[in-house]
Amino acid sequence: MGRAIALAAVAALLLAVPILFRDPYVLHIAIYAGINVMLVSGLNLLVGYMGLLSLGHGAFWGLGAYGSALLAVKLGISFWVGLPAGALLAALMSFLLGNLILRVRGHRFVIITIAFQEITRLVHYNWVELTNGQNGLSGVPSPVVAIPGLLEINFFAKENFYYLVLAFAALTVYVCYRLVGSHVGRALVAIRENESLAESVGVNTFRYSMIAFGTGAFFAGLAGSLYAHYSRYVSPDVFDFIHIVEMLIMILMGGRGTIAGPVVGAIIFTALPESLRFVGLSPAAQWFTLGLILVVGILYVPEGIVPRVARLLARRRGARPAAATENPA
Amino acid sequence: MSLLRLQNLTVRFGGVTAVKDVTFEVLEGEILSLIGPNGAGKTTIFNLLTGFARPSEGDILYRGSSLVGRATHEISDLGIIRTFQKTMVFPTISVMAGTLVGLHSSVRAGGWDILWNSRRKRREEAALLARAREILAFTGIADKGDVLARNLSYGEQRLLEIAVGMAANPQVFLLDEPVSGMNAEETARVRRLIRAIRDRGVTIFLVEHNMNVVMDISDRIVVLDHGEKIAEGRPETIQRSPEVIRAYLGEGYERARARRRA
Numbered sequence: 001m002g003r004a005i006a007l008a009a010v011a012a013l014l015l016a017v018p019i020l021f022r023d024p025y026v027l028h029i030a031i032y033a034g035i036n037v038m039l040v041s042g043l044n045l046l047v048g049y050m051g052l053l054s055l056g057h058g059a060f061w062g063l064g065a066y067g068s069a070l071l072a073v074k075l076g077i078s079f080w081v082g083l084p085a086g087a088l089l090a091a092l093m094s095f096l097l098g099n100l101i102l103r104v105r106g107h108r109f110v111i112i113t114i115a116f117q118e119i120t121r122l123v124h125y126n127w128v129e130l131t132n133g134q135n136g137l138s139g140v141p142s143p144v145v146a147i148p149g150l151l152e153i154n155f156f157a158k159e160n161f162y163y164l165v166l167a168f169a170a171l172t173v174y175v176c177y178r179l180v181g182s183h184v185g186r187a188l189v190a191i192r193e194n195e196s197l198a199e200s201v202g203v204n205t206f207r208y209s210m211i212a213f214g215t216g217a218f219f220a221g222l223a224g225s226l227y228a229h230y231s232r233y234v235s236p237d238v239f240d241f242i243h244i245v246e247m248l249i250m251i252l253m254g255g256r257g258t259i260a261g262p263v264v265g266a267i268i269f270t271a272l273p274e275s276l277r278f279v280g281l282s283p284a285a286q287w288f289t290l291g292l293i294l295v296v297g298i299l300y301v302p303e304g305i306v307p308r309v310a311r312l313l314a315r316r317r318g319a320r321p322a323a324a325t326e327n328p329a
Numbered sequence: 330m331s332l333l334r335l336q337n338l339t340v341r342f343g344g345v346t347a348v349k350d351v352t353f354e355v356l357e358g359e360i361l362s363l364i365g366p367n368g369a370g371k372t373t374i375f376n377l378l379t380g381f382a383r384p385s386e387g388d389i390l391y392r393g394s395s396l397v398g399r400a401t402h403e404i405s406d407l408g409i410i411r412t413f414q415k416t417m418v419f420p421t422i423s424v425m426a427g428t429l430v431g432l433h434s435s436v437r438a439g440g441w442d443i444l445w446n447s448r449r450k451r452r453e454e455a456a457l458l459a460r461a462r463e464i465l466a467f468t469g470i471a472d473k474g475d476v477l478a479r480n481l482s483y484g485e486q487r488l489l490e491i492a493v494g495m496a497a498n499p500q501v502f503l504l505d506e507p508v509s510g511m512n513a514e515e516t517a518r519v520r521r522l523i524r525a526i527r528d529r530g531v532t533i534f535l536v537e538h539n540m541n542v543v544m545d546i547s548d549r550i551v552v553l554d555h556g557e558k559i560a561e562g563r564p565e566t567i568q569r570s571p572e573v574i575r576a577y578l579g580e581g582y583e584r585a586r587a588r589r590r591a
Contacts, residue, residue: 175444182443182450183429183436190430193419200379200413201497202405202434 014166018159027158029274031230034165036266038172038223040250041259042216045176047248048256049185050212051192052105055244056097056113059120060090060217062238064224066124066131069140069234074130079143083225090221094214102209105195114241121239136235140228161230168226172219177259179215188212189257253297255304264306332357332532333378333409333501338387340373340556347373349556350387355501360523360533362543364567365553366576371536372414374553375503378534379411380404391501406434408500412490412507414536420479424470424489427478428461431496435460461496468492468522484515491522501532508539520546544568552576 017030043057068086071077077085101112124131131137142156143164155161179185187208190198199205228234246269254265272293276286301308333355340348348370355361363371376382378389380401389396396404419427436457442450465471468488473481478489487507494502504523508516520542527533537543543550543564550567552560554576560567567573 178443178446181446182438182454183433184443186426186430187433189422189426190419190433193422193427194417196381196401197413197417197419197493198430199401200405200411201431201493202402203430204400204402 015163018162024158027162029271031158031162031165033267033270034162034169035223035227035230036247036250036270037169037263038219038226040247040254040262040266041169041172041176042219043247044251044256044262045179045188045212045216046209047251048258048262049180049188049192050209052209052212053110054113054213054216055110055241056117057216057220057247058239058241058243059117060094060220061224061227061243062120062124062234062236063090063093064221065228065234065238066137066224067221068225069137069228070130072141072229073137073139079141079225079229082229083222086225086228087218087221090224091214091218094217095210098210098213102206102213117239117241117244121236124239125236131236134236136233136237137228138233140232140234142232143229155229165226165230168222172222173259173263175215175219179211180259184208184211192257249294253294253301253304255306255308258304258306261304261306265304268305330357331355332392333534334390335374335378336388336390338374338377338384338389340370340377340382341385347556348377348384348553351553351556351558352387353551353558353561355532355534356549357532358527358530359548360527360535360546362535362537362547362550363553364537364540364543364550365559368555369553369576370556371553372505373556375411375505375536378404378409378503405497408498409503410494410497410499410501411503412494412505414505414509416483416486416490418478418481418486418489418493421477423475423477424465424481424492425458425461425474427489428464428492428496429457431464431493432457432460434497464492464495467525468495469518484511484518487511487515487519488522491519491526495526499531501534502526503534503536505536506538507535508537508542516542 018027021027021030039057039061043054046052046054064086066086067089068079068082071082071085072079097116101109101116104112125133127133142154142161144155145151145153153160155164180188187198187203187205188211190201190203191205191208195205224238227238250265250269251262252265253269254263255261273286273290276289277283281289297305331354335354336352338348338351339346351370351374363374365371373382377384378396380396380399380403384397391407391409396407396409419430422430436453438447438450438453441447442453462471462474465474468491470481470485470488470492473485473489478486481489491504491507507523508519511519516539523533523535523546535543535547547564549562550560550564551558552567552570552573554572559572559576560570562570
């Protein structure tokens with residue numbers, strides 16, 4: 001019951017953001033935070049629940065962004081087709097790549113994912129006829145919903161786009177939540193905990209690795225498409241390594257292997273760099289401060305913000321720590 | 330009736346022959362023990378049976394069909410479940426959560442059930458929880474359900490391994506040194522548990538160094554030495570077999586005994 005009330009309060013707050021903050025800059029940050037929530041919730045299935053570090057997640061969001069943007073710019077295809085197409089392109093690539101690499105673990109897996117992202121970046125950088133190379137693709141249209149004579153919503157308006165991103169971020173978190181609460185989530189955690197034992201009691205570890213990898217890629221593709229149609233521009237910068245570093249910071253600091261952790265991490269670590277700028281720190285001081293916060297965070301809150309807060313609340317109530325499956329490795 | 334048949338099994342790792350032309354059967358409903366000195370190839374045989382290793386020659390037949398080349402999880406789905414010599418649990422999740430992982434193969438809920446959290450899925454989860462509780466009670470760790478596996482005592486961790494294996498619904502349960510490192514009381518407890526598992530209709534295939542346990546509970550015993558089968562038979566027969574005594578105590582013992590007699 002208390003849970004339902006808390007959830008309703010959070011939902012009401014999220015829905016009220018465009019009313020509470022009329023500042024377009026705040027909405028801009030909220031939209032980026034929502035896109036990041038989609039990216040890290042999916043990646044968390046692999047990194048947090050299954051314990052497999054992928055540094056190639058940016059490739060899938062880039063594929064979603066470029067896939068959807070190219071369909072719109074070159075062929076004039078609607079965002080509403082481009083969005084699932086971009087996500088399916090990312091999922092398809094993850095399936096092909098996963099068949100090659102999900103049988104290896106540890107550092108070999110990590111290195112192959114870096115290589116995959118770099119190859120994807122180079123293709124988009126050098127295939128100038130298609131992608132316009134480093135100049136990027138501009139003129140990606142804003143999404144529009146139009147039923148003639150009835151309604152027309154243009155998502156060029158930031159408050160409209162905010163609700164669009166909110167809906168998809170909520171969908172992502174919902175799907176991850178349901179997966180984690182089923183035998184799929186138990187299988188992922190079992191792989192993280194002891195892969196040989198998981199396999200011996202009948203978990204097809206390759207299949208469940210693929211589910212985590214593919215689901216993450218699908219939602220990264222959706223996020224990429226939303227990003228392209230929001231900023232109305234895509235360049236090979238989407239494949240920059242710094243993005244995957246940011247995603248990992250969000251997951252680790254928020255609380256890996258929990259549903260709420262990466263969501264909270266994405267919101268905080270999208271807003272924090274911006275607020276440092278807002279209080280008037282120079283760019284160098286911003287990076288320095290951010291780095292300091294990270295070092296302190298990893299030293300003193302190694303399990304992440306959400307598990308720590310949950311534990312403190314539980315202790316105050318005199319109850320047991322949070323559900324065991326929510327504990328990070 | 331023969332449930333598992335190991336037929337002319339040979340395994341070579343590089344130049345080393347770990348198992349050499351071994352043939353024997355596991356009969357339905359029995360407790361069969363595999364014994365032999367360290368390095369005799371006992372765990373290798375378990376690895377062959379469960380898809381962790383492949384034989385260089387020979388075949389493994391389960392109810393008449395070959396297991397060679399099958400993945401571990403497929404073999405598990407057929408009902409051949411193992412535990413490991415080195416303690417293997419899911420360390421940072423609870424005893425209950427780990428036991429639920431053991432029930433993985435009996436889950437029937439599909440993608441849509443999961444996404445909509447259907448009534449069918451909720452019912453199934455409730456049933457799984459009840460079964461996991463029953464298994465924990467059966468193995469004697471019912472009161473530890475909420476404890477993280479790594480916080481259990483050594484003996485309790487070994488019981489949890491058996492619980493997780495039982496959750497996977499074995500037809501044949503391969504136990505790799507289940508009482509090693511246990512005190513007398515814990516050993517007696519596991520001995521009773523193994524009998525109780527057999528009484529549930531599960532065939533037991535045991536690797537164990539504790540001869541008191543082996544001689545007490547086995548219906549039959551197979552003895553390996555340097556990868557070769559040197560004896561097979563009932564416990565009384567095995568205890569008197571000169572080959573077995575030689576394998577365990579060495580040629581020196583024989584010579585010393587002969588000298589003493591002279």
